[in-house]
Amino acid sequence: xxxxxxxxxxxxxxxxxxxxxxxxxxxFAAYEAKRLNPNIDILILEKAHIDRSGxxxxxxxxxxxxxxxxxxxxxxxxxxxxxxxxLIREDLVYSIAKExxxxxxxxxxxxxxIPKDETGMPYVRGRGSIIVQGERIKPxxxxxxxxxxxxxxxxxxxxxxxxxKNKACGAFGFGIRDGKFYIxxxxxxxxxTGGASGLYKPNNEGDxxxxxxxxxxxxxxxxxxxxxxxxxxxxxxMRYVSMRIKDLMAPTGAVAQGVKAQQVNSLGERYLExxxxxxxxxxxxxxxxxxxxxxxxxxxRGPCYLDTTHLNKEQAERLQAYYLHMTPGLTLYxxxxxxxxxxxxxxxVGTEPFLVGGHAQAGYWIDINRMSTIENLYAAxxxxxxxxxxxxxxxxxxxMMAGRDVVSRLGSLTHETVFEKDIKDELSxxxxxxxxxxxxxxxxxxxxxxxxxxxxxxGGIASGYILNEQKLxxxxxxxxxxxxxxxxxxxxxxxxxxxxxxxxDRIDVARVLIxxxxxxxxxxxxxxxxxxxxxxxxxKNWLKFVNSVxxxxxxxxxxxxxxxxxLDKALLEV
Amino acid sequence: MGISIDHNSCNGCGYPEHETPCNMACPxxxxxxxSNGKAQICSNADxxxxxxxxxxxxxxAIELKLPFEIVGKEGSLKARAYREKTIWTASDENGIxxxxxxxxxxxASLTTLISPEEFTDVIDSYKGISxxxxxxGVDI
Ligand SMILES: Cc1cc2nc3c(=O)[nH]c(=O)nc-3n(C[C@H](O)[C@H](O)[C@H](O)COP(=O)(O)OP(=O)(O)OC[C@H]3O[C@@H](n4cnc5c(N)ncnc54)[C@H](O)[C@@H]3O)c2cc1C
Ligand code: SF4
Ligand code: SF4
Numbered sequence: 166x167x168x169x170x171x172x173x174x175x176x177x178x179x180x181x182x183x184x185x186x187x188x189x190x191x192x193f194a195a196y197e198a199k200r201l202n203p204n205i206d207i208l209i210l211e212k213a214h215i216d217r218s219g220x221x222x223x224x225x226x227x228x229x230x231x232x233x234x235x236x237x238x239x240x241x242x243x244x245x246x247x248x249x250x251x252l253i254r255e256d257l258v259y260s261i262a263k264e265x266x267x268x269x270x271x272x273x274x275x276x277x278x279i280p281k282d283e284t285g286m287p288y289v290r291g292r293g294s295i296i297v298q299g300e301r302i303k304p305x306x307x308x309x310x311x312x313x314x315x316x317x318x319x320x321x322x323x324x325x326x327x328x329x330k331n332k333a334c335g336a337f338g339f340g341i342r343d344g345k346f347y348i349x350x351x352x353x354x355x356x357x358t359g360g361a362s363g364l365y366k367p368n369n370e371g372d373x374x375x376x377x378x379x380x381x382x383x384x385x386x387x388x389x390x391x392x393x394x395x396x397x398x399x400x401x402x403m404r405y406v407s408m409r410i411k412d413l414m415a416p417t418g419a420v421a422q423g424v425k426a427q428q429v430n431s432l433g434e435r436y437l438e439x440x441x442x443x444x445x446x447x448x449x450x451x452x453x454x455x456x457x458x459x460x461x462x463x464x465x466r467g468p469c470y471l472d473t474t475h476l477n478k479e480q481a482e483r484l485q486a487y488y489l490h491m492t493p494g495l496t497l498y499x500x501x502x503x504x505x506x507x508x509x510x511x512x513x514v515g516t517e518p519f520l521v522g523g524h525a526q527a528g529y530w531i532d533i534n535r536m537s538t539i540e541n542l543y544a545a546x547x548x549x550x551x552x553x554x555x556x557x558x559x560x561x562x563x564x565m566m567a568g569r570d571v572v573s574r575l576g577s578l579t580h581e582t583v584f585e586k587d588i589k590d591e592l593s594x595x596x597x598x599x600x601x602x603x604x605x606x607x608x609x610x611x612x613x614x615x616x617x618x619x620x621x622x623x624g625g626i627a628s629g630y631i632l633n634e635q636k637l638x639x640x641x642x643x644x645x646x647x648x649x650x651x652x653x654x655x656x657x658x659x660x661x662x663x664x665x666x667x668x669x670d671r672i673d674v675a676r677v678l679i680x681x682x683x684x685x686x687x688x689x690x691x692x693x694x695x696x697x698x699x700x701x702x703x704x705k706n707w708l709k710f711v712n713s714v715x716x717x718x719x720x721x722x723x724x725x726x727x728x729x730x731x732l733d734k735a736l737l738e739v
Numbered sequence: 740m741g742i743s744i745d746h747n748s749c750n751g752c753g754y755p756e757h758e759t760p761c762n763m764a765c766p767x768x769x770x771x772x773x774s775n776g777k778a779q780i781c782s783n784a785d786x787x788x789x790x791x792x793x794x795x796x797x798x799x800a801i802e803l804k805l806p807f808e809i810v811g812k813e814g815s816l817k818a819r820a821y822r823e824k825t826i827w828t829a830s831d832e833n834g835i836x837x838x839x840x841x842x843x844x845x846x847a848s849l850t851t852l853i854s855p856e857e858f859t860d861v862i863d864s865y866k867g868i869s870x871x872x873x874x875x876g877v878d879i
Contacts, residue, residue, distance in 0.1 A: 212768075213765070213766040213767070213768065214763050214764065214765075214766075216763070216764065216791075216860050217764045217765070217766055217789070217791040217860075218766050219766065222766040222787070222789040222791055223787075223788070223789040223790060223791070273845065274848070275848065276844040276845055276847075276848030276849070277844075277845065278842045278843075278844065278845040279845070298841060298842050300825055300841050300843060301820075301825075301843040301844060301860065304860035305844065305848075307860075320768070341768055342758075369806070369808070369809065370808075371784065371806070371808065372740055372741075372783060372784045372806045372807070372808065373784075373806035373808055373809050374784055375741075375784065375785055375786060375787050375788075376787075376788065376806065376809065377787075380766065380787065381767065381785070381787050382766050382767045382787070412809045412810075413788075413809070485839075486827075486839045486841065489818075489825070489827055489839055489841050490841060492788075493788065493789075493790045493803065493816060493818070493827070494788035494790075494803065494805060494816075496816065496827070496829060496839070497803060497805060497814055497815070497816040497829050498805060498809075498810060500814055500816070500829035500830065500831055500837055501805055501810045501812050501813070501814025501815075501829075501831055501832065502810060502812060502814075502831075503812075503831045503832070503835075660768055660771075660781060663768065
């Protein structure tokens with residue numbers, strides 16, 4: 166397929182509230198805004214189809230942020246703070262903690278099956294987490310969203326925000342089914358596109374390259390459009406590397422917390438307690454439990470497992486089935502091998518690094534109402550920064566907060582006219598890769614080049630996640646070249662055009678990540694951020710946020726430091 | 740490998756008048772319709788194993804296969820999504836099957852909250868979505 170840009174059909178739409186991404190955060194934002202003001206006009210743009218898009222496409226088997234009996238929002242805050250080595254936005258985390266249970270109540274009302282014990286309580290699966298049977302969670306959320314009568318356009322890839330005088334007034338995108346260029350004018354915009362996978366070389370190669378934990382289709386677009394618009398980003402250097410079940414990269418919670426499987430090495434030792442007690446043993450921060458696992462391998466005691474050999478046959482079968490709610494490939498993995506968790510305990514390894522604001526805290530710098538540093542531009546969920554461990558329920562809570570704020574400010578918001586020049590520039594930027602010309606670079610090729618560079622020089626799996634200045638400077642240099650290379654991209658159809666923009670977005674995100682990694686000269690979160698040249702934690706100089714702002718005209722990434730503040734006690738009362 | 744589509748079973752679901760369920764479901768936009776009216780995946784390496792396309796295919800033409808480099812063994816997973824549950828069949832290399840069932844929605848919501856016409860995620864009520872996309876006309 167080749168195209169003349171002058172033949173592209175243009176679709177211009179106007180709305181009050183534009184939501185980018187129909188995932189958890191986007192859907193809950195629409196729900197809450199429509200509940201408070203049924204007359205507000207909402208348009209949701211989704212690159213896939215709302216029924217099965219984003220992280221929840223396959224489903225989930227737990228809600229990982231929930232105030233369980235005996236816990237309070239304050240104790241949740243303390244736990245997140247400790248696990249994140251003291252550097253978090255306490256105001257954001259606390260506000261999430263106050264709302265996660267109401268998100269779960271809504272999900273249950275909409276139809277999510279949540280098993281209960283004899284007393285009517287959900288089954289607690291470790292601190293702050295309850296069991297759900299969530300294979301159908303995404304269609305359930307989609308149905309509730311459709312019921313609000315918010316307009317939903319599926320298969321629209323958003324490519325940039327429209328900004329005027331540091332105010333957000335819409336977004337550009339293209340349709341992967343209709344091939345049209347979309348110009349949306351809006352009074353307020355919410356970015357809810359999830360985090361970024363695919364920045365680093367993954368664990369598996371070739372045909373298995375997308376057997377990764379985080380959705381390969383969440384490509385960091387939301388970060389990239391914010392970066393290009395000059396929005397302030399925070400804490401990209403706190404990457405998320407997770408301990409996962411080898412090969413299928415499935416989450417471990419169901420095994421570790423659900424059936425209380427212990428981490429054991431090949432000698433059968435419960436190594437966290439037996440070898441790393443001085444560092445906290447089983448209650449070490451999440452990233453340290455992975456660090457200990459890698460250490461066991463380095464010292465020759467691998468592979469490490471989650472020990473499920475104590476399960477009886479029936480329990481093992483139940484565990485296998487439990488994964489159908491989230492990572493069905495793992496259920497097949499055991500079946501195809503003719504084994505079961507009690508005879509074939511899962512091996513554990515570390516994933517490649519991701520940027521995920523809902524697990525670690527890379528994302529937009531936002532205020533308590535989830536507005537970014539650009540007026541009328543909001544961010545929620547995995548794309549929003551400063552609040553680790555918000556997961557699914559926290560993403561929903563943040564979406565609701567943004568929706569509420571937009572409704573309360575709606576009366577004072579107006580539309581802005583978009584500059585014709587901006588429209589022309591973006592139209593050409595978006596579609597030029599489809600034009601028949603001499604370009605031959607495939608998006609997959611450029612992606613591999615970027616992933617290899619990140620793996621080699623920016624602390625990927627191959628280098629044991631370790632970073633240092635000399636390597637990062639090389640990464641900076643190569644990424645600049647890789648960005649240059651992107652002008653040679655060629656797309657033969659609209660699907661490939663989407664892939665061109667995915668890799669372009671990832672490169673922009675990776676370049677900002679490198680600057681954050683270079684700037685923080687201490688090791689705060691081992692594995693997520695281990696500086697070989699600054700191996701110690703340094704609270705005196707670095708208990709503060711590293712933020713960045715990109716200047717597109719100058720192609721410059723400026724770092725700004727922000728203070729880490731304790732929770733305003735006035736908030737506690739509300 | 741990701742998925743495999745059996746072209747003897749795939750009946751095209753009314754394409755090109757309707758968008759097909761598998762094409763609609765895929766979060767990665769990986770499934771296309773060929774000019775012979777059969778569905779095809781454009782790149783199995785890009786598949787995330789989410790099984791969305793498999794659960795919703797009315798003909799049960801799609802199954803999940805693990806990449807050879809990961810298990811080395813044949814085996815497959817099929818699934819059917821009904822309103823209230825999903826039924827799964829996992830087979831090993833010898834075709835020995837294990838059947839699982841998972842609930843889809845809680846009982847309360849099935850009886851009170853949702854009208855049956857609104858289900859777009861289940862095979863027994865899928866009516867086709869009117870075609871609103873450009874015919875790409877590409878054979879993959
Ligand atoms: C495999 C897996 C299992 C998980 N299990 C659990 C669990 O058991 N419990 C739990 O609490 N949490 C779990 N999580 C975390 C949880 O799913 C996420 O925290 C949550 O989905 C984040 O919500 P979000 O709205 O930010 O992102 P998402 O829900 O991923 O939504 C982002 C949306 O934006 C769309 N989008 C992306 N780019 C564009 C673009 N350019 N234009 C338009 N749309 C775009 C995507 O298609 C998607 O629909 C899991 C995550 C994964 C990956
Ligand atoms: S849903 Fe199944 S039968 Fe219908 S087009 Fe897709 S593969 Fe073919
Ligand atoms: S399993 Fe999921 S990612 Fe793979 S083709 Fe089907 S819908 Fe797409």
